[in-house]
Amino acid sequence: MGWGYPKVTGVLPIGIENATKLITYVTKSGKEYVCLMRVHCNTSMDTLKSILKELEGEIYQRPPVRSSVKRRLRTRKVNSIDILDYSEKLYLLKISSSPGTYMRKLCHDAGIILGCGAHMIELRRTRSGAFSEKNIVTMQELAEAIYMWRNCRDESELRNILIPMEYALCGMPKVIVDDFAVNSVAYGASINVPGIVAYQEFKKGDTVAIITLKGEAVAIGESVINSATLNNMEKGEVIRPKRVIISKDIYPKAWKK
Amino acid sequence: MKFYDFIYKIDNFCYYQNPWIIKKEESTSENFGIYPDKRDLNTLITNSIINIDKPPGPTSHEVAYWIKRMLKVNKVGHGGTLEPFGVGLSQSNRCSTNWYRKCY
Numbered sequence: 001m002g003w004g005y006p007k008v009t010g011v012l013p014i015g016i017e018n019a020t021k022l023i024t025y026v027t028k029s030g031k032e033y034v035c036l037m038r039v040h041c042n043t044s045m046d047t048l049k050s051i052l053k054e055l056e057g058e059i060y061q062r063p064p065v066r067s068s069v070k071r072r073l074r075t076r077k078v079n080s081i082d083i084l085d086y087s088e089k090l091y092l093l094k095i096s097s098s099p100g101t102y103m104r105k106l107c108h109d110a111g112i113i114l115g116c117g118a119h120m121i122e123l124r125r126t127r128s129g130a131f132s133e134k135n136i137v138t139m140q141e142l143a144e145a146i147y148m149w150r151n152c153r154d155e156s157e158l159r160n161i162l163i164p165m166e167y168a169l170c171g172m173p174k175v176i177v178d179d180f181a182v183n184s185v186a187y188g189a190s191i192n193v194p195g196i197v198a199y200q201e202f203k204k205g206d207t208v209a210i211i212t213l214k215g216e217a218v219a220i221g222e223s224v225i226n227s228a229t230l231n232n233m234e235k236g237e238v239i240r241p242k243r244v245i246i247s248k249d250i251y252p253k254a255w256k257k
Numbered sequence: 258m259k260f261y262d263f264i265y266k267i268d269n270f271c272y273y274q275n276p277w278i279i280k281k282e283e284s285t286s287e288n289f290g291i292y293p294d295k296r297d298l299n300t301l302i303t304n305s306i307i308n309i310d311k312p313p314g315p316t317s318h319e320v321a322y323w324i325k326r327m328l329k330v331n332k333v334g335h336g337g338t339l340e341p342f343g344v345g346l347s348q349s350n351r352c353s354t355n356w357y358r359k360c361y
Contacts, residue, residue, distance in 0.1 A: 008313060011339075012317055013306050014307045014308075014336070015305075015306050015335070015336070016303060016306070016330050016333055017329045018303055018333070019305055019334075026306075055296060057322045068266055073296065096317065127282055129271075130271035130273075135308050136309070137308065137310060138309075139320070139323070140323070147288065159298065161299070162301050162302060162306075163298075163305050163308060164293045164294065164304065164306075165304050167266075167270045167306070170267050170268055171273050173275055176277075176284075179289055179290075185334060195324075197279070199277070199278055200278070201276075201278070211267075212285065213260065213283065214292045215267065215294075216291070229292050233330075236329075245327065
């Protein structure tokens with residue numbers, strides 16, 4: 001590839017049709033990267049370590065010239081930066097951050113603090129929300145699986161590759177609703193106490209996923225109460241749906257006209 | 258009360274630990290809905306996520322578009338851009354779409 005062309009690879013979850021509704025939540029979740037940085041002068045490991053320590057936590061970051069968002073100064077959270085390995089001016093970093101943190105900028109900023117500059121050579125994303133390198137597939141593997149399915153009627157390969165969209169709900173608290181509450185939610189109604197079968201602990205204002213007893217994703221919403229109070233409640237609103245995933249009328253209507 | 262296996266698999270997927278608290282005993286009817294792991298292939302395709310290892314060169318949008326064409330579906334979306342940031346190269350000679358060509 002050309003000069004000044006950092007190689008960027010790694011986890012890229014792609015949602016198909018209905019799953020695009022859930023992809024927004026994957027985008028908004030935490031990321032992990034392994035990044036190769038070149039420092040433009042000879043420096044000691046300890047100096048760099050202390051500089052990277054400064055970059056942990058809440059940082060100000062202006063997106064780079066070529067970026068997909070507006071270039072406005074914004075704050076981003078860097079959870080941790082670890083030096084995995086180094087050799088002369090090259091440093092291999094493992095970074096965990098909130099979404100929308102530009103790694104290229106982070107390396108550049110580290111160089112500015114250092115005084116002589118630094119840049120990113122290669123970047124690999126190792127995690128995006130619930131998706132890690134554990135079940136990653138290459139474009140070639142996908143192409144082969146599609147070929148096997150279309151031409152050899154063997155769908156086993158493709159089945160191994162496709163991840164049911166419900167797995168994207170991992171990492172957020174979930175609520176199971178009974179069969180009769182599902183269609184009301186599909187039409188946009190809130191989840192009330194009587195429809196709830198089971199729940200995982202959540203706080204007021206959390207993003208909560210709603211699933212059926214079969215495990216299908218119904219909707220994603222925002223809780224209006226704390227789950228601790230749920231045990232003593234007999235009625236009342238619990239979750240307000242923000243994004244409905246299930247289609248209407250798959251489950252029976254339980255309300256009167 | 259034990260739930261359908263798939264529900265536990267969701268949390269095992271990313272080692273999320275948050276125990277289930279049962280509010281009431283209830284079972285599901287086989288007449289409605291479908292178990293996510295028993296979908297037929299066409300339904301599965303339109304309800305699933307592919308965890309692609311993005312190759313260097315093309316942009317995230319291009320990769321998503323190729324997959325859309327490979328699977329012949331109407332809509333795809335990707336989780337977070339992972340861009341090669343064409344530094345110092347203009348949009349026109351950025352070699353991502355023609356990534357098999359040699360770039361200077």
